[in-house]
Amino acid sequence: MNNANKAGTAPRTRKARDPNDTRPIVEVRDVHQAFGVLEVLKGVSFSVPKGGVVCIIGPSGSGKSTMLRCINGLVPIQSGSIRVADFDVHRLHSDKEKIALRKEVSMVFQQYNLFPHKTALENVMMAPVHVLREHRDEVRERALALLTKVGLAQKRDSYPGELSGGQQQRVAIARSLAMRPEVMLFDEVTAALDPETVKEVLNTIRELAKEGMTCILVTHEMRFARELADEVLFTDGGKIVEAAPPAQLFDHPQMERTKAFLSQVL
Amino acid sequence: MSARLPVLLPSAERLARTALDERREGWRLRLSAQQGGALCAAFVAGCAIAQAQTPAGYPSIVETIWKWTPLLARGFVFNLAISFMAMGIGTVAGLFLGFAQISLLKPVRKSARFATHFFRNAPWLVLLFYCMFLIPFETTLFGVRIPIPDWTKATLGLALPVMANVSEILRGAVQSIPTTQWEAAASLAFTRRQSMWMIIFPQCVKRMLPPWMNLYAILTMATVLASIVGVNEMMTLTQRALSAENRPGLLLSFYSYVLLWFFVYCYPIARWTVRLEARYAVNQ
Numbered sequence: 001m002n003n004a005n006k007a008g009t010a011p012r013t014r015k016a017r018d019p020n021d022t023r024p025i026v027e028v029r030d031v032h033q034a035f036g037v038l039e040v041l042k043g044v045s046f047s048v049p050k051g052g053v054v055c056i057i058g059p060s061g062s063g064k065s066t067m068l069r070c071i072n073g074l075v076p077i078q079s080g081s082i083r084v085a086d087f088d089v090h091r092l093h094s095d096k097e098k099i100a101l102r103k104e105v106s107m108v109f110q111q112y113n114l115f116p117h118k119t120a121l122e123n124v125m126m127a128p129v130h131v132l133r134e135h136r137d138e139v140r141e142r143a144l145a146l147l148t149k150v151g152l153a154q155k156r157d158s159y160p161g162e163l164s165g166g167q168q169q170r171v172a173i174a175r176s177l178a179m180r181p182e183v184m185l186f187d188e189v190t191a192a193l194d195p196e197t198v199k200e201v202l203n204t205i206r207e208l209a210k211e212g213m214t215c216i217l218v219t220h221e222m223r224f225a226r227e228l229a230d231e232v233l234f235t236d237g238g239k240i241v242e243a244a245p246p247a248q249l250f251d252h253p254q255m256e257r258t259k260a261f262l263s264q265v266l
Numbered sequence: 267m268s269a270r271l272p273v274l275l276p277s278a279e280r281l282a283r284t285a286l287d288e289r290r291e292g293w294r295l296r297l298s299a300q301q302g303g304a305l306c307a308a309f310v311a312g313c314a315i316a317q318a319q320t321p322a323g324y325p326s327i328v329e330t331i332w333k334w335t336p337l338l339a340r341g342f343v344f345n346l347a348i349s350f351m352a353m354g355i356g357t358v359a360g361l362f363l364g365f366a367q368i369s370l371l372k373p374v375r376k377s378a379r380f381a382t383h384f385f386r387n388a389p390w391l392v393l394l395f396y397c398m399f400l401i402p403f404e405t406t407l408f409g410v411r412i413p414i415p416d417w418t419k420a421t422l423g424l425a426l427p428v429m430a431n432v433s434e435i436l437r438g439a440v441q442s443i444p445t446t447q448w449e450a451a452a453s454l455a456f457t458r459r460q461s462m463w464m465i466i467f468p469q470c471v472k473r474m475l476p477p478w479m480n481l482y483a484i485l486t487m488a489t490v491l492a493s494i495v496g497v498n499e500m501m502t503l504t505q506r507a508l509s510a511e512n513r514p515g516l517l518l519s520f521y522s523y524v525l526l527w528f529f530v531y532c533y534p535i536a537r538w539t540v541r542l543e544a545r546y547a548v549n550q
Binding site for chain 2: 072074095098100102103106107109116117126127175176179
C-alpha cells in the first residue's frame, strides 16, 4: 500500500473517516442475543466515542464476552442494532461484509489463540499479507515494529509454545494491531495469565489506549479499569445494570447490585 | 486448557481415550520386538521340523528357501508396489472425501459421510472382489483397446478402504483443532477457505501423520489379499513354490518366512508411528 506508513501503528489512510462524522465509533442499541433458548443478552445499549476506552465488568455468565463477540460479528444477534464505524453489523450477511468489518475491529482472546505452527513474527504478518494483501516486505517491517512495541522483538522467531502466557498474549495484541484496526476488543485478556505476567500485558494495553486507540475491554482487573477507562459498564444477567465514569461507579455506585458485586471483588 | 501437559492419567481414563482414538482412526497396529522374536523362533522351529522330515537325497531346507528367495523377493516388491499405489490413490481420494465431509453444504457432507462409512466398514476382501469382477478386463478408449490387468484392479480395490480411512482421519484431525483457532482466524478477517488452508490444515498434517502411517502398515499387510484374486504377489508365488517343491514339511517354514519379510518391513513403520505419536501428544 503506501510506504509512508512504515512507522508501524499509524492508521491506514484508506479508512480516514469523515472528520465531520461526530457519531460514536461503536453504537450498540437494544441488542438481544440468545443461544437456542438461553437468552444471553436482554437489551443492551451503549456507545463508544472514537478514542474512548470502555471497560465491561460483571460476574461470570453475565454476557460480557458475548457482547464483544457480537460487535465483530462472530455471534449473530436476534434483535437490536450494532454499528461500528460505517458498518451495520446486524445487517451484515455475506462473508465478504463480515470480513470488511473485521478489518476494522480486531479482537484479542483470553486464551491468546496464536497459530501454533507459525512463529511470533509470522503470526503477526499472516493477516496483513493474506487478508489485506499488502506487500510482504512492508508488512514485515511493520510487524517487527509492533513486536518491538510490545517488547518482544527478540522473540520473533519463537513459536507460541516456546513463549510464556504473557508473551503469547502480547504477540496476540501485536497480531491484532497489524491489521490497523479502528477498534480493539479485549476479552479477559489477563484472566489466563499468572499474576507476574499480567502487568506486562496491561502495560501494553495502557500504552495503546494512551495513543488514542478505541478499546473495549472485558476485564476483572478493577484497578486497571479504574485507571484507564472513560466509562465502566457493570453487567449482570444479560443487561447493563450501571454505566458511569470509573470514579463514580467504583466510589459511589447507585445500584444495589453494583454495590454487592463491588463489595465482593474490591 | 491450551497446552496439554504430559501427565500420568489414571489407567481407566487412558484406556477410554485409547478406545476413542482407535474408533476414530481404525485399529492400531502394535508390533513389538517380542513378536518378532516369536516369529523368528517359529521360523527356526519350522525349518527344524522340515529338515527332520526331509528324505535323504533332497537339498537341505535352508538351500531350498535360499533357492526360492529371489522369486519371493520379486513378489514382495510387487506387494510394495501395490501398497504404494493404493496408498497414493487412496490418500488423494480420501483427502477430497474428507474435505467433503466437513463441507458447509449439507448434501455434500451427508453423501461424503455415507461413502466414508460404507467403505470403512465394508470387509476389504469384499471390496477387492467387487473391483475384480465389476471392472472389465479391458476397455476401449478412442478406439484403442486398453487391457486392465488384475493388479490394477486389486490396487483400486485396496485403495477404496484406504480412501475411506484417510477421509475419517482428516475429519477427526480437523475436528480436534480447537474451535478457538477458527475464531481467531475469523476475527483477523480470514475467509473460511483461507482459515482452512493456512491455519487449520497445516496443524492437521502433524496429527494425521501417525494414523496415516499406521494405515499404511495395515495396507501393506493386506496386499497379500490380492493373492486370492490371482495377482502374482509374494503369497501367490509362495504357493507356487510350495506346489513345485511338493514337500508338505515346507509349509510352516515357508509361511513363517513370508511373515518375517512383512514383519521386518512393517515393524520400523509401527515403531516410528508410536514415537511420532508420543512426541506430538506432548507438544501440541
